[in-house]
Amino acid sequence: DTEVTQTPKHLVMGMTNKKSLKCEQHMGHRAMYWYKQKAKKPPELMFVYSYEKLSINESVPSRFSPECPNSSLLNLHLHALQPEDSALYLCASSQRSLSGELFFGEGSRLTVL
Amino acid sequence: GENVEQHPSTLSVQEGDSAVIKCTYSDSASNYFPWYKQELGKGPQLIIDIRSNVGEKKDQRIAVTLNKTAKHFSLHITETQPEDSAVYFCAASIRGSARQLTFGSGTQLTVLP
Numbered sequence: 001d002t003e004v005t006q007t008p009k010h011l012v013m014g015m016t017n018k019k020s021l022k023c024e025q026h027m028g029h030r031a032m033y034w035y036k037q038k039a040k041k042p043p044e045l046m047f048v049y050s051y052e053k054l055s056i057n058e059s060v061p062s063r064f065s066p067e068c069p070n071s072s073l074l075n076l077h078l079h080a081l082q083p084e085d086s087a088l089y090l091c092a093s094s095q096r097s098l099s100g101e102l103f104f105g106e107g108s109r110l111t112v113l
Numbered sequence: 114g115e116n117v118e119q120h121p122s123t124l125s126v127q128e129g130d131s132a133v134i135k136c137t138y139s140d141s142a143s144n145y146f147p148w149y150k151q152e153l154g155k156g157p158q159l160i161i162d163i164r165s166n167v168g169e170k171k172d173q174r175i176a177v178t179l180n181k182t183a184k185h186f187s188l189h190i191t192e193t194q195p196e197d198s199a200v201y202f203c204a205a206s207i208r209g210s211a212r213q214l215t216f217g218s219g220t221q222l223t224v225l226p
Contacts, residue, residue: 102147105156107155
């Protein structure tokens with residue numbers, strides 16, 4: 001069982017909706033990540049938080065807004081998404097952002113209508 | 114930047130046979146090479162990793178080999194079982210660097226009963 005928990009598992013939203021994806025880990029990891037994964041493709045890095053501060057933004061459109069309320073929680077706020085944003089959104093954590101040993105959650109399957 | 118190529122894209126083997134997946138990388142500075150297994154509907158799970166100061170690492174039926182000179186590394190699964198069926202991703206990074214993992218394109222492994 002994964003120790004990175006993501007909710008919801010599935011989300012369907014319209015292009016004008018505002019929704020949020022949530023991620024939680026209790027392993028004491030100090031780095032947390034958001035990845036986007038399209039079908040039959042590898043995960044693509046979106047954001048990295050290190051010690052609760054945003055350290056990497058891979059030129060992600062502003063309709064995706066990350067938030068790290070504390071060292072255990074990571075949110076991804078979604079607004080005015082496009083159908084091409086439909087994908088599996090994966091949260092991951094690692095002991096440190098320089099570690100490379102990522103622990104992934106099960107993902108949130110997002111469908112934008 | 115780093116480029117990781119993974120082959121084959123699909124692999125079918127009979128139960129009990131061995132499976133080999135190969136990856137090459139471009140940046141000689143890369144020193145950390147994890148392998149992830151992603152089952153249908155789940156997030157990637159780290160199954161084994163190797164660092165550049167080691168040529169081979171084994172964990173039960175899974176082994177990884179690294180050839181730094183040729184810049185390639187391979188995943189070997191022996192005595193395959195139906196539950197080994199999944200997508201496998203190799204990756205490369207520079208441990209201790211802010212540069213994040215670069216993933217290969219993935220291999221769909223099917224173990225036929």
